[in-house]
Amino acid sequence: FPWMPIARDEIGVAEGQGDPRISQYFATATLGPQPSSVPWCSAFVNFCVTRGGASGTNSALARSWLSWGQNAASLLPGCIVVLSRGSPALGHVGLYVGDDGQGSIRLLGGNQHNSVNISSFPKANILGRRVPSSAARVAAPPAPSANPGSGFNLDEIPAQRRAMAMHVIDSFAAAGFSKVQQAAALANAFAESKLDPRARLTTAREDSVGLFQLNRIGGRGANHPAEELMDPDANLAIVIRDVRNIGEFVAAVSLKDAVDAFVRFFEAPADSRDNPHSTWK
Known part of the structure; x- marks a missing residue:
């Protein structure tokens, strides 16, 4: 809607x-x-x-x-x-x-x-x-697609996480982002949490929660309860709201540029668990 x-x-x-x-x-x-x-x-x-x-x-x-x-x-x-x-x-x-x-x-x-x-x-x-x-x-949900992923190859994603992968893709698509930005967002979420919405990493410097591991200690998850950040829609809403204001991400026409902009301007590179380029191509 x-x-x-x-x-x-x-x-x-x-x-x-x-x-x-x-x-x-x-x-x-x-x-x-x-x-x-x-x-x-x-x-x-x-x-x-x-x-x-x-x-x-x-x-x-x-x-x-x-x-x-x-x-x-x-x-x-x-x-x-x-x-x-x-x-x-x-x-x-x-x-x-x-x-x-x-x-x-x-x-x-x-x-x-x-x-x-x-x-x-x-x-x-x-x-x-x-x-x-x-x-x-x-009013009725759409019939399942014969080509899951709307053109995305989800083979590298565990079967039990593919529905969440599609949710990330669909949420970015509904927000008006192109497939390049959709793929970049999915690559980051997979690298950060393996698409586990309840993933949480707690250290002396961070309390990172949810799909995109939003840091509650001085990061984009600040002022949000952990339980809220574990809700995939709430986590996605924060990410989508913020990346709308990142011109380099919005303007990216290649996956490499979109991922680079996401990592550089949305999250501190040191917080990245993996290199998204190697996860999603």
Whole structure:
């Protein structure tokens, strides 16, 4: 869904320093600008959906989304999920990113512990899962490709990690990056973590976590809990947000140039576990 890259770019906005941005979320609802002490989960979803080119509910009420669009036959990445919360009049709304396999789902949403982040919620609290009416034709997942990897040779990647490899490729593709940048990102993730989203390296100088081993000690993982960085979508969102601003990476037309730009400008070369050139060609 087109609102997901927008939502991922907002990860990290928090009450306090982020209040001006939260006011912009409220501007997409008829309630108008409000302080961050007013629940803003629905305002956030309205902001993302409208920025993505669709119409929202224009309401700051989470349960307003129960009458938006149409019911999704199943939980689809990016579909809008409405949860019960407290009294019958209350609720919470966010964007579905995955299932943790323990009776909970992960939602990318606003006003989750006072910030935009990916958090887990009990699946039993789901009131509705919504997609736009025009999305009926994409409500079912696409059929598996006869050529996995969309032209990429994934033979060097262990079979159990190929789905994660495709997730990295698809996330960079959805963000508008070319196959050169997609391959460079995959090469780095494979070199850093072997595509294990829960990989973690802790030394005196670093606490590197997740797919891209984002360093929580003064690095790009700073101010992010380890559990958040172990969520592949959260890890990818941070990487995609930051590499958008690396001109050399965006402009690269060869895999070598893209990998060099990634290593040189996104991460300290000393942090690289392997040479990505030798892993992905």
